Amino acid sequence: MTRIAALSRRRFLQSSAAAVGASVALPAGLRPAHAAGKLTVGFIYVGPKDDFGYNQSHAEGAAALKAIAGVTVVEEENVPESNDVVNTMESMINFDGAGLVFPTSFGYYDPFIKETAPKYGKVRFEHCGGLWQKGDPQNAGSYFGYIGMGQYLNGIVAGHMTKTRKIGFVAAKPIPQVLNNINSFLLGARAVDPAITCQVIFTGEWSLAVKEAEATNALADQGADVITCHVDGPKVVVETAAARGAYVCGYHADQSSLAPEKYLTGAEWNWAKVYTDMVTAQMAGETIPNFVRGGLAEGFIKMSPLGPAVTEAARAQFEATKAEILKGGFAVIKGPLKDNKGNVIATEGQAFPEDDVALESMNYLVDGVLGSTS
Amino acid sequence: MADPVDLGLWAVPLAILGGAIRVSTPFLFVSLGECLTERSGRINLGLEGTLILGAVSGYAMSYHSGSALVGVLCAALVGGIFGMLHGWLCSFKGVNDIAIGISMMILGMGLAFYFGKAYIQPTAPRLPAIPFGGWSDIPQLRAALQVNVLFLLGGALAVFLAWMLKNTRVGLTIRVVGDSTDAARALAIRPNRVRLWATSAGGALAGIGGAYLSLYYPGSWNEGISSGQGLMAVALVIFARWNPINCFWAALLFGGAGALGPALQSVGITEGYYLFYAAPYVLTLGILIATSSTERAVTGAPGELSITK
Numbered sequence: 071m072t073r074i075a076a077l078s079r080r081r082f083l084q085s086s087a088a089a090v091g092a093s094v095a096l097p098a099g100l101r102p103a104h105a106a107g108k109l110t111v112g113f114i115y116v117g118p119k120d121d122f123g124y125n126q127s128h129a130e131g132a133a134a135l136k137a138i139a140g141v142t143v144v145e146e147e148n149v150p151e152s153n154d155v156v157n158t159m160e161s162m163i164n165f166d167g168a169g170l171v172f173p174t175s176f177g178y179y180d181p182f183i184k185e186t187a188p189k190y191g192k193v194r195f196e197h198c199g200g201l202w203q204k205g206d207p208q209n210a211g212s213y214f215g216y217i218g219m220g221q222y223l224n225g226i227v228a229g230h231m232t233k234t235r236k237i238g239f240v241a242a243k244p245i246p247q248v249l250n251n252i253n254s255f256l257l258g259a260r261a262v263d264p265a266i267t268c269q270v271i272f273t274g275e276w277s278l279a280v281k282e283a284e285a286t287n288a289l290a291d292q293g294a295d296v297i298t299c300h301v302d303g304p305k306v307v308v309e310t311a312a313a314r315g316a317y318v319c320g321y322h323a324d325q326s327s328l329a330p331e332k333y334l335t336g337a338e339w340n341w342a343k344v345y346t347d348m349v350t351a352q353m354a355g356e357t358i359p360n361f362v363r364g365g366l367a368e369g370f371i372k373m374s375p376l377g378p379a380v381t382e383a384a385r386a387q388f389e390a391t392k393a394e395i396l397k398g399g400f401a402v403i404k405g406p407l408k409d410n411k412g413n414v415i416a417t418e419g420q421a422f423p424e425d426d427v428a429l430e431s432m433n434y435l436v437d438g439v440l441g442s443t444s
Numbered sequence: 445m446a447d448p449v450d451l452g453l454w455a456v457p458l459a460i461l462g463g464a465i466r467v468s469t470p471f472l473f474v475s476l477g478e479c480l481t482e483r484s485g486r487i488n489l490g491l492e493g494t495l496i497l498g499a500v501s502g503y504a505m506s507y508h509s510g511s512a513l514v515g516v517l518c519a520a521l522v523g524g525i526f527g528m529l530h531g532w533l534c535s536f537k538g539v540n541d542i543a544i545g546i547s548m549m550i551l552g553m554g555l556a557f558y559f560g561k562a563y564i565q566p567t568a569p570r571l572p573a574i575p576f577g578g579w580s581d582i583p584q585l586r587a588a589l590q591v592n593v594l595f596l597l598g599g600a601l602a603v604f605l606a607w608m609l610k611n612t613r614v615g616l617t618i619r620v621v622g623d624s625t626d627a628a629r630a631l632a633i634r635p636n637r638v639r640l641w642a643t644s645a646g647g648a649l650a651g652i653g654g655a656y657l658s659l660y661y662p663g664s665w666n667e668g669i670s671s672g673q674g675l676m677a678v679a680l681v682i683f684a685r686w687n688p689i690n691c692f693w694a695a696l697l698f699g700g701a702g703a704l705g706p707a708l709q710s711v712g713i714t715e716g717y718y719l720f721y722a723a724p725y726v727l728t729l730g731i732l733i734a735t736s737s738t739e740r741a742v743t744g745a746p747g748e749l750s751i752t753k
Contacts (some may be wrong), residue, residue, distance in 0.1 A: 118667050120564045132485055148667065192667075203532045254499040272717055279669050281721075283662035284703050288710035291462075306662045314587060316543055328567065442714035 083379035109169050109353050110142045111135060114149050116175035117188055117277050121303035125275075128174045128198070130323075136348055144168060151177030156186050163193050170194045170352055173347070174186055174275075176245060181188025183210055194352060198324075199247060200359045201430050213344060213362035215370030216424040217247070218254040219395050220337025221298070222402045224319035225258020227334045229266055229316050230384030232259070238294030238316070239270040240285045241275075242301045244310075245444040247430040251300045251337075253436045254402045255319075258294075260438060262387065269294055270441030273408040276302040283310045290314035296334070308333070317379065324374045334387070336374035341374035343369045365424050367398045399423045409434035449565055451584060456707045463703020464696045465595060466661045470495065470653040470670075471695035472598040474677030475684065476605060477649030479691055481527075483609060484642035485622040485635070485748030488530050489545030491650040493552020494673030498523045499652025500560040503665040507568035514553045515568065516594070519650040519655035526552060527647020531640035549674075556638040563665045571660040596615070601649075605688040618642055622746035650674065667720050676724075683728060698724050713716030 111132070119129035125147070135141050144166045149158050155178045162168040171193065173183060179200035187207035189196045195210040198429035202212040211225055228237045238258055239252050269292055271285040282299070284346065286307050289297055297311040298319035305328060311318045311330035320326065320336020347357050364370035373392065376385055401423045405416035415434060422429050435441055451458060474491050481488045498519035506515030530548050534541045539728035540653065574596075577589030609615035621628045621638040628635045657673075658665045701724040707719055 081675060118561075120561070121666060122565070216737040269710060271706050273706075274718055276719055277666070278669040278671055279664070279666060280467060280657075280671060280673075280702065281706065283457075284467065285706040285709075286707040287462065287466075287587070288455075288459055288703075290587065291451070291459060292710045295448065304670075305664050305666070322522055435649075437710055440712060440714075441709065444715060 073411030076089050104384075107353070108140045108142070109349065110144060110167050111349060112166065112168035112170065112171040113143065113145045114155060114158050114162075114175070114178065115145070115147045116151060116171040116177075117302050119145065119147050119354065121277075121329070122305040122325055123301070124306075125174070125302060127339035128172070128293075128341055131339075131345040132172075134342035135345055138346065138349060138353075140353065141349060142166075144385040146362040149173075149175075150180075151175055151182075153182070155182045157188070159183075159195075160184055163190055168193065170196065170349065172196050172198070174198045176200065177249070179212065179343050183207075185421070187440050194358060196348060201427075206360070208360070211358055211360040211362065213348075214247070214430075215339060215344075215368075216363065216365035217339070217371050218250040218402060219365050219400060219424055220323075220371050220373060220431070221251040221254040221319075222258040222261075223392060223395070224298055224321075224337055225255040225337060225389055226261055226388050227376070227384045228255065228298070228304030228319055229260075230316070230381055230387065231295045231334060231379065232266060234293045234295045235263065235266045236292065236294045237268045238286075238289030238292070238311075239265060239268055239441075240282055240289065240297065240299035240301060240307050241270055241272050242275060244272060246430050247377055248300045249432045249435060249443065250429055251321075252439055253432070253434075253443075255298055256436060256438050257402050258391075261391070266438070268439050270435065272441070280305045282306045287308040287314065290316055319402060320374050322387065325375060326374055331379065333363045333374070333377045334380055334384075335376050338374055340369055341371045343355055361426060365395070365398070365400075366392070367396050395424075399425070401426075403429065403436075410437050410439050412437075446608065452640055452713055455584070455711050456704075458584055458709030458711070460700040463585075463589055464700035464708070465521055465588065467702050468654045468695040469592065469595045469598055469661075470673050471655065471677045471680060471698050472595070472602070472692060473648045473653030475600065475695055476601055476688055476706035477523075477527075477646035477653075478678050478681045478686055479646075479684070480605060480618070480649070481639075481643045481646035481687055482749055483622045483637045483686060483746055484618045484630060485625065485746050486531070486534060486639045486741070487541050488527065488548075488643055489542055489675075489678060490530055490548030490552060491492040491528075491646070491674065491678055492670065493549035493556070494526050494647050494650040494676075495654040495674035496556040496670050497552045497649030499525060499658035499669050500556040500563060500654075500665055501651070502655030503530045503568050503658040504559070504563050506570075506614065506659055507563060507566050510569055512569045512571045515659055515671075516571070516652060516655045519651040521651070523651020524579050524644045524648035524652070524653070528594040528640060532645070535636040535640060538620075543732030545606055554743070555703040557667050560667065562664055564667075567664075568659065570663050571656070593659050593742045594652065594660065598695075602688045602692040609688070619746075621747055625660055626745055634652065653677075676708060680730070683732065685742060688744065697727065 113132045115125040117125045176199045179197045187210040200212040259266040273281040296317040299307040306323045308328045312332040326333040401421035404421035406418045407416040502515040502519035503521040505518035506512045573590040577586035621635045680694045684694045705720040
């Protein structure tokens, strides 16, 4: 009994001393967790970081940070979208002293980051793809790029190259970003030929090699002759599609080396620029905005170089549209437009430009996409 | 690429046929390996780990040697060594083969992920396929009938194993050891030695199954390559009642059922694809219930198989 009393008194003294110290040293409680000029940045990936895809694109961004003086990068791969990510974030913060963490997978945000961020007020949580809203923790933020624009450009090239007027999309899960990519791919192709349709197959998971291969084969069986995808690692889709003789548009990173003859172009992330900007801002004592977005114009995304099979007509329209998009405010979703169940998405004259937040809660597939969101 | 023919709903059975041929081979090799091991009276749950280890070692050797065949042989060798390790550990008194199997599975995956880091990016030579569809004008059918040598080999192996177990001295020895350790000892057979070789051979077969994954279909190495096929194949053995020929049919069934989800979506049956993806499991439950009996114990089960040993 006395021991417990002694312990708790010591505890009490410790914590009150800490409280006094903190209130003196940190008047607003806003001082960053890192020492001046030094910052440890944590990156968390849902899969391996050299997957030719999503994780690789982020790891390339993380690698670019190592060039900044005073920055230490810690990374962990293969972290599931479960309570595991909380453990990883906490160990990066408590053991590695991370002052800025990038949990990069979509499913990390809600509830894991939203519940963890309030416990570590001095650490910054930057999440890729989520939608930060008012009421979410102030030390959390979300960033993303208008990659749908890249899929629109993919679609334009696909529209020129398809002979069957049927293009294919291997998709992981029906979340807004994926749906936006599917819709943009088709609308790009329809900007060339309004008779084109796009068959979509959902695999249900971000990385399922055998199912992705089966989905690609099923698309080829249905006559799709240009195929793209939104899965974590497009390697299997790219190689399987090329083996079936279909053209391929890439996603996440440059996959041209996997199918040099069949690769048309690809929508790639450019995280090196985004991460360098964010880390530089935090080290300069600035606060990163809670909601960061950008597209081709802002250097958030880029296109793979056009492949050898791309025709002159395709190249011309691709370049012209890209120049249009680079001006900013481009709208892929614009009226008159219906979804594939016949509901009106946009009336004549109505348009959703790339930075319209409404696009981030997309829950429909547009007319011409063969598939369903559930 | 010849212009594809519009197949309508015929695309579904065609995709199931193609899927059965493409996807079933790893199931087949792992379940044949496990069948052999279990017939000797031992359970090796670690074959998922062996499968993945076979996938990475096959891919790595194919990359370095420039020959996919060398890759397959290397995968078999690595799988065999891994199986032998399992067999050796289990030969000690009081060691539980289930527990060893689970730890071997996790060890195998860990080793594969560790050594596999360097091989996610490179592209290795793949195994060739034999086109059996040349007689047809339908490009989809020709694609479905691209058959890999390993699939044919697996089919032949199933027949061979069934014959061997039934008609040869080696087969008899394995069966005796599997059914009664005491009887085997009375016949001057050393049960541990037989089980060691049976587990090792089972591991080698699982390794070949892994090489098929990384060297043919889907044909690349990454950490999510197997998605539990090794575990499913172990369950397939029970489903197939420890009969190699049944293992072949069960593997085909699972391969074909796996193709159902993408195929249905491709012909426009798009609602509820998560349900279609569960089809192989629903099928298993259904068949197990249909073939169950309240009167007799599981037929065909080797007498020495036990989870409490």
